[in-house]
Amino acid sequence: MAKVPPVKGTRDFYPPEMAVRNFILDGWKRISLRNGFAEYDGPIFEHLQLFTQKSGEGIVSELFSLTDRGGRDLAIRPEMTPTLARMVNQQINSLPRPIKWFSLPRCCRAERPQRGRLREFFQWNIDIIGEDSVLADAECIFTAVDYLQSVGLTPNDVVVKISSRAILAGILKAQDFSPKSTAIAYSLLDKRPKLKDDTFKAIVQEQLPQKSLQEALFRLDNVESLQQLSAICKDEDTANHVSELGDVFKYLNFMGVADYCEFDIKIVRGLAYYTGPVFEIFDKGDQLRAVGAGGRYDNLLAGLGGPQVSGTGFGMGDVVLGILLEEKGLLKTSQSSPDFYVIITGEELRDQSLQLVSELRRRDFAVTFSYKTAALGKQLKFASAANARYAVILGEETLRDGSVSVKNLATGRQTTLSPDDLLKGNSSL
């Protein structure tokens, strides 16, 4: 028989890798809950249309899709947001607002794998729906930073770069950018950090023939602070958005995470649907792709047949984060290990040992034992290899008076006691 290889871009989670995955997902869950988000989940596949409706037909080539036996076109979810929107739309009139939900979905995308990007991954999703105040945006950003901080990532390791699509859109509109040149400007700003000054200049001149537009973009490229931006924004609407983004930073400051955050006009996000504050989280070394990203999307529900209800949220994948935590030595995983390793010196003690093992397990201790009656020394070796805290030895003394010996494998200290005392925890082990 031929060996079947694993599918491209997937991972096998052997116990050590599973421990890493649990470390990451458990942390996400804990931080979500303490920030007031409730967990939800949906199916791993949806109607293909749900995804094309949100992202266009072009997305189909990036999806794992299938036709079921009833002829329905389905696809494995490449992200959680469409499912979230669908679920919220279905119950929008009965859900108390704001809706603060989180999810830890397993997602698949048919992309070519590379560093930090696989075909199957987990993604932490946080969303606040039905709240227009930028307080919600600030809370999403805080929650992201709350997690980063909780695993030991400092402002020296990561940075949250924050901007606003509303501001950028307002400025470009005021500078007479057409919808087409606006899209080009978004793309150019997004790519800017990867380009050298000369290259950037050349590409701008090539893609935006109008001199006035080129200059407007160069001016934007030079903006370094929100204050500078205020000077450029003359119309009231855009000025309000600048003021709102100022509020976001103010809130983040009061929440004590300002040192993780900075304004960066070049944060655009590829998504068409972002309409307000947007942010992206990067490693300070700038060696990896974005650790996470998010923003406000006022038209998401409406885009999928729902009412005009606004939302803001973010996503963070486990792949890039895992690389970053690994590099920083912040993966704190402990292998599961038994409390007791029960040893017998002869098969005649098997029945008694099974009783003791099961009694200990019923008391919620992790207990394991050898299927073979090897030499005592050998079994202690197994107990050490299993990283057990105690070895429980059933031997001569057990046959004589029913007592067992309990050995602390870290200290080597050994005491003899009755099984009842062991079960009741009546001794100082």
Place this chain on the structure above:
RNA sequence: GUGAGAGUAGCUCAGUUGGUUAGAGCACCAGGUUGUGGUCCUGGGGGCCGCGGGUUCGAGUCCCGUCUCUCACCCCA
């Protein structure tokens, strides 16, 4: 979809100008030991040298193709 690099044991890697039966360390299993572990010693299992073709008396080694992986581009929801 485009481009570059790499494929030898579970892992990390040796392998001479092409030359007998392809090696090491770690890991795994067993023994050293009929009641005391972590160290140590001995032994063992494990390889279509990614796959297919070609050159050659002879290919892990050279050539071509292919697959897979890695990295970058595109894209990034």
